[in-house]
Amino acid sequence: VSVMIVLGSGMLRSYRGMSDWLSWITYAxxxxxxxxxxxxxxxxxxxxxxxxPQSPRQNCTIPAADAFVCRYPDGDSxxxxxxxxxxxxxxxxxxASFVFPVAAMVFNVLLYVAPLPSYxxxxxxx
Numbered sequence: 001v002s003v004m005i006v007l008g009s010g011m012l013r014s015y016r017g018m019s020d021w022l023s024w025i026t027y028a029x030x031x032x033x034x035x036x037x038x039x040x041x042x043x044x045x046x047x048x049x050x051x052x053p054q055s056p057r058q059n060c061t062i063p064a065a066d067a068f069v070c071r072y073p074d075g076d077s078x079x080x081x082x083x084x085x086x087x088x089x090x091x092x093x094x095x096a097s098f099v100f101p102v103a104a105m106v107f108n109v110l111l112y113v114a115p116l117p118s119y120x121x122x123x124x125x126x
Contacts (some may be wrong), residue, residue, distance in 0.1 A: 005031045014082045033096035036083050040090045043075030 015023055026032045 005029070015084055016081070030097060030100040033093040033100075037090050037093035037097060039082065040079055040093070044079045044090075 015026070018026075
């Protein structure tokens with residue numbers, strides 16, 4: 001379960017860097033959509049993340065800054081690297097996060113309402 005949470009949220013590895021089959025599996029997890037929504041809310045369009053120095057010896061605000069230390073010049077570049085544009089729509093991700101529990105509830109109701117097949121009933125009769 002925790003592996004699907006980490007992979008589905010896109011925090012361990014960006015969706016652009018995932019292999020195709022692994023990226024397709026994450027569509028079936030709620031954390032894919034919740035993680036994309038929360039990341040967009042935290043980092044996308046925020047001006048306070050522009051040129052944050054990550055080391056007291058390195059100034060990330062200058063153009064000649066080290067690319068390894070200053071990988072993300074602002075929050076937008078972090079979101080753009082982690083999530084492709086088709087995934088980064090916050091409204092769709094928020095709606096999808098709420099659709100998952102409702103769909104699971106409907107699926108469970110259908111499972112409990114559906115009658116058991118006769119060969120299973122016969123197996124457990126005395």
